[in-house]
Amino acid sequence: MKLTVLYFAWLRERIAEPREEVETEAATVGALVEELRARGPRHAAAFADMGAVRVALDQDLATMDAPLAGVREVAFFPPMTGG
Amino acid sequence: MKLTVLYFAWLRERIAEPREEVETEAATVGALVEELRARGPRHAAAFADMGAVRVALDQDLATMDAPLAGVREVAFFPPMTGG
Amino acid sequence: MAVRVEHAPFDYGREAAAFERAAARAGAGAVVTFCGIVRDRPGGGLDCMEIEHYPGMTERALAGIEAEARHRWALSAALIVHRYGPMAPGETIMMVATAAPHRADAFQAAEFLMDYLKSRAPFWKKETGAGQAQWVAARDEDEAALSRWGDKAAPRPEGDAGKS
Amino acid sequence: MAVRVEHAPFDYGREAAAFERAAARAGAGAVVTFCGIVRDRPGGGLDCMEIEHYPGMTERALAGIEAEARHRWALSAALIVHRYGPMAPGETIMMVATAAPHRADAFQAAEFLMDYLKSRAPFWKKETGAGQAQWVAARDEDEAALSRWGDKAAPRPEGDAGKS
Numbered sequence: 279m280k281l282t283v284l285y286f287a288w289l290r291e292r293i294a295e296p297r298e299e300v301e302t303e304a305a306t307v308g309a310l311v312e313e314l315r316a317r318g319p320r321h322a323a324a325f326a327d328m329g330a331v332r333v334a335l336d337q338d339l340a341t342m343d344a345p346l347a348g349v350r351e352v353a354f355f356p357p358m359t360g361g
Numbered sequence: 362m363k364l365t366v367l368y369f370a371w372l373r374e375r376i377a378e379p380r381e382e383v384e385t386e387a388a389t390v391g392a393l394v395e396e397l398r399a400r401g402p403r404h405a406a407a408f409a410d411m412g413a414v415r416v417a418l419d420q421d422l423a424t425m426d427a428p429l430a431g432v433r434e435v436a437f438f439p440p441m442t443g444g
Numbered sequence: 445m446a447v448r449v450e451h452a453p454f455d456y457g458r459e460a461a462a463f464e465r466a467a468a469r470a471g472a473g474a475v476v477t478f479c480g481i482v483r484d485r486p487g488g489g490l491d492c493m494e495i496e497h498y499p500g501m502t503e504r505a506l507a508g509i510e511a512e513a514r515h516r517w518a519l520s521a522a523l524i525v526h527r528y529g530p531m532a533p534g535e536t537i538m539m540v541a542t543a544a545p546h547r548a549d550a551f552q553a554a555e556f557l558m559d560y561l562k563s564r565a566p567f568w569k570k571e572t573g574a575g576q577a578q579w580v581a582a583r584d585e586d587e588a589a590l591s592r593w594g595d596k597a598a599p600r601p602e603g604d605a606g607k608s
Numbered sequence: 609m610a611v612r613v614e615h616a617p618f619d620y621g622r623e624a625a626a627f628e629r630a631a632a633r634a635g636a637g638a639v640v641t642f643c644g645i646v647r648d649r650p651g652g653g654l655d656c657m658e659i660e661h662y663p664g665m666t667e668r669a670l671a672g673i674e675a676e677a678r679h680r681w682a683l684s685a686a687l688i689v690h691r692y693g694p695m696a697p698g699e700t701i702m703m704v705a706t707a708a709p710h711r712a713d714a715f716q717a718a719e720f721l722m723d724y725l726k727s728r729a730p731f732w733k734k735e736t737g738a739g740q741a742q743w744v745a746a747r748d749e750d751e752a753a754l755s756r757w758g759d760k761a762a763p764r765p766e767g768d769a770g771k772s
Contacts, residue, residue, distance in 0.1 A: 287660055287732035288743050337665035339728065353662060353730075357746035360659075360690065360731030361547070361644055361702060361722055370496055370568035371579050420501035422564065436498060436566075440582035443495075443526065443567030444480055444538060444558055444711070456628050461621020464643055468698040473647040476640065476718075479628055483637040483709065534632040545647065547722055548753075554640075555715055589712075 279303060279346070283314070285324070286355035289331065292324040307333050308342045310352065330356055362386065362429065366397070368407070369438035372414065375407040390416050391425045393435065413439055446522075447506040449497065451529045456536050463523050467543030472520035474547040476554040479539040482531050490573040493580075495528045495537070498566035502526070509560045513542070516556065517549040524557060526567065556593055562586040610686075611670040613661065615693045620700050627687050631707030636684035638711040640718040643703040646695050654737040657744075659692045659701070662730035666690075673724040677706070680720065681713040688721060690731065720757055726750040 281300045285293050304310040311328070314321045325331060333340050334353040346352070364383045368376050387393040394411070397404045408414065416423050417436040429435070448454075456479050464475050484490045506524050513522060519542055526538040540557045544550040561567075569580040612618075620643050628639045648654045670688050677686060683706055690702040704721045708714040725731075733744040 286662055286730065334665055337668050353665065355730065356732060356743065358727055358730055359733045359744045359746050360729040361726040369498055369566065417501055417566070420504050436501065438566065439568060439579065441563055441566055442569045442580045442582050443565040444562040457621045457625020460624040460641065464620050464700065468645045471647060473645050475643045475645065477624065478711065479639045481632045481637050481639065483635060536628065547642065551719055558711055
């Protein structure tokens with residue numbers, strides 16, 4: 279399965295890329311995070327504290343146990359600070 | 362004691378005067394209302410339902426048992442509808 | 445920190461803009477404004493709403509309400525503008541504006557000002573339409589809304605709930 | 609019924625005025641506006657606040673929040689405008705406006721919009737000053753403020769309270 283993975287705010291800065299194309303068989307967001315962490319120290323730093331990471335699947339907020347089947351765009355970012 | 366008595370909204374319309382000068386020895390607002398009521402049918406109509414009458418003494422909201430000593434201006438009006 | 449009681453129409457957008465700019469200079473991060481508009485009757489037919497007030501007491505009551513709001517919340521700025529006289533449906537009746545470092549204070553203070561204005565400032569509305577004139581009755585909800593702020597600022601007058 | 613995500617500054621007073629006039633035509637009796645302003649740091653020294661957002665999801669999230677507000681309250685009109693990009697202290701960041709027949713609905717809907725915007729719309733603030741840049745941490749109060757509206761519109765993401 280081919281996914282577009284987006285990073286925002288300090289996750290983007292730690293990974294030093296705003297997006298990457300990922301080929302994965304991960305069944306859930308959590309499994310995808312494990313795979314991404316293994317990519318190197320930048321990714322490991324970005325995902326070091328999962329309490330501070332939020333995820334959206336195809337632009338809807340989701341949880342880390344959400345399935346990835348059918349998903350095309352996954353975004354990781356810190357808690358939002360709008361307004 | 363000489364008082365200026367003011368009427369607003371439908372109290373003013375029932376009494377057909379916005380103000381009158383009153384010479385009274387009434388000790389409280391309630392006693393003054395009794396005296397005013399005796400002035401005639403217009404006053405009696407205005408003060409027929411005291412649940413719908415509010416009072417201010419020298420421009421501060423007050424209650425019907427408030428003393429009149431030292432007061433110069435008494436105003437009667439219905440519940441307020443600002444905003 | 446201003447209270448105005450006026451006959452003439454005022455420009456809500458201009459007032460809101462000036463308030464916001466002054467609030468920004470005062471270090472506010474949050475501005476809330478409320479404005480009230482003359483509503484037509486459900487089926488139409490309202491020709492005029494006339495607001496009577498008690499000159500002298502009105503300014504005094506509004507200044508007291510505003511001072512109480514400033515006492516309860518850390519406001520960077522506050523404004524009350526209220527018109528009197530005849531108005532047509534769609535006209536702006538009044539506005540309040542509050543500014544504070546954070547939004548919770550600005551929202552609460554604006555709602556507080558409105559709740560007190562509705563039931564404790566000496567204004568009375570009379571509607572004319574279809575050849576008939578009628579004083580607007582006070583709404584029980586407006587009296588009830590005051591209870592959430594405690595009794596300190598404006599004791600409940602005696603008498604039944606505010607139906608006239 | 610409009611949601612706008614924009615880079616350029618907008619004129620809050622002009623927006624508020626246009627909104628109020630449209631609300632009056634739609635029969636509203638009450639208009640509430642909120643606007644957020646870039647606050648300097650307590651001792652000064654903020655050079656810039658930059659807002660990053662998630663193009664596409666932002667518009668989607670704001671439209672969803674606005675639709676939920678319209679579902680919950682009988683609104684005559686609603687507006688959300690939110691900027692992104694770099695801003696100086698004192699600049700207007702965003703605004704919401706709500707209109708309804710009565711004030712309680714307008715106030716509640718405006719507070720609801722703000723509470724959801726703060727914690728569920730994909731915006732992130734970064735402050736630069738005194739040579740240092742720092743992402744603004746989410747405030748626990750903002751997450752807590754959501755609880756008063758129930759969970760329906762935006763489930764709590766997993767993880768600890770929103771400290772980054």
